[in-house]
Amino acid sequence: MLSANRFVKSLAQVIPVYKAEDGQSGGNKNCYGRNGNTSYISVPVGTVVKEQGTTITDLTEHGQEYLAVFGGAGGKGNRFFLSNENRAPMMATPGMAGQERVLQLELRTMAHAGLVGFPNAGKSSLLRAISNARPAVASYPFTTLNPHVGIVEYRDHEQVAVADIPGIIRGAHLNRGLGISFLRHIERCRFLLFVLDLSAPEPWTQLQHLFYELEQYEPGLSQRPQAIVANKMDLPEAREKLETLKSQVTQQVIPVSALTGQNTEELILHLRELYDGYLQGDGSRGVEPIRW
Numbered sequence: 542m543l544s545a546n547r548f549v550k551s552l553a554q555v556i557p558v559y560k561a562e563d564g565q566s567g568g569n570k571n572c573y574g575r576n577g578n579t580s581y582i583s584v585p586v587g588t589v590v591k592e593q594g595t596t597i598t599d600l601t602e603h604g605q606e607y608l609a610v611f612g613g614a615g616g617k618g619n620r621f622f623l624s625n626e627n628r629a630p631m632m633a634t635p636g637m638a639g640q641e642r643v644l645q646l647e648l649r650t651m652a653h654a655g656l657v658g659f660p661n662a663g664k665s666s667l668l669r670a671i672s673n674a675r676p677a678v679a680s681y682p683f684t685t686l687n688p689h690v691g692i693v694e695y696r697d698h699e700q701v702a703v704a705d706i707p708g709i710i711r712g713a714h715l716n717r718g719l720g721i722s723f724l725r726h727i728e729r730c731r732f733l734l735f736v737l738d739l740s741a742p743e744p745w746t747q748l749q750h751l752f753y754e755l756e757q758y759e760p761g762l763s764q765r766p767q768a769i770v771a772n773k774m775d776l777p778e779a780r781e782k783l784e785t786l787k788s789q790v791t792q793q794v795i796p797v798s799a800l801t802g803q804n805t806e807e808l809i810l811h812l813r814e815l816y817d818g819y820l821q822g823d824g825s826r827g828v829e830p831i832r833w
């Protein structure tokens with residue numbers, strides 16, 4: 542609950558609410574402080590403020606502020622009753638109560654690209670291979686429970702933010718696995734990288750399921766600019782399936798091994814092409830693109 546002159550204020554690029562080291566949530570690092578008579582709650586950039594399920598504001602820019610509630614009029618302190626007759630007044634009047642509101646703060650990760658794939662496809666391994674992020678990697682499904690954002694840095698100092706999210710399975714929209722509510726973290730992503738485990742029996746079917754689940758969450762989400770990352774190419778069974786996958790899809794397929802780092806340069810270059818395309822597209826539409 543917010544009361545008495547509290548602002549919701551977004552901080553600069555404080556996306557790593559989650560500890561990059563162990564992949565576990567670092568908890569809500571929202572901090573609370575006072576500035577004169579105004580109280581602030583600082584929240585990560587990308588926080589959506591909701592009241593009874595309705596979005597009130599979307600804090601997408603560093604330093605953006607939202608005035609949530611007003612405080613009540615102040616009371617009169619002892620000094621106010623000071624007079625020649627009464628040099629030490631014991632009287633004071635209380636102030637009025639401030640406004641009260643119950644608001645929900647929902648974090649939506651801000652990143653340019655989103656890694657989407659089945660559990661164990663190698664999304665977190667891939668993020669480790671191409672960026673500075675260190676999400677947990679393990680051979681069991683649903684290792685990633687919270688999103689992680691890694692930054693891919695280019696020689697010209699351009700930075701592309703990539704979000705790793707939990708794995709999606711068939712029927713996730715019916716709440717199977719971890720469900721699909723975490724897809725809100727890729728809602729803002731301008732392009733998607735579909736990560737497939739090419740050692741799986743028929744990896745192309747994974748793609749159909751992923752598309753279906755994304756569409757269940759938000760129609761059109763699966764149509765964002767995209768590429769397919771064919772992962773685990775170090776395994777012999779993966780190499781056999783690459784050509785079949787290419788013949789089944791129209792998107793660009795980038796074969797990589799997140800484990801050995803094989804061909805990750807091509808992925809990084811393609812990521813930059815998607816990013817440049819996004820800058821041109823949004824720039825020409827007069828929209829200020831996300832900058833890191």
Ligand SMILES: Nc1nc2c(ncn2[C@@H]2O[C@H](COP(=O)(O)OP(=O)(O)OP(=O)(O)O)[C@@H](O)[C@H]2O)c(=O)[nH]1
Pocket residue numbers: 658659660661662663664665666667677678679680681682683684685686706707708709772773774775776797798799800801
């Ligand atoms: N051989 C091989 N194994 C890989 C490769 N990439 C990932 N793995 C392994 O696959 C397993 C799953 O990797 P993760 O990176 O945790 O997969 P994930 O997609 O993030 O999984 P969730 O977080 O559960 O959705 C781990 O045992 C990795 O070591 C690869 O390129 N080759």
Ligand SMILES: [Mg+2]
Pocket residue numbers: 664665666676677678684685705706707
């Ligand atoms: Mg993971």
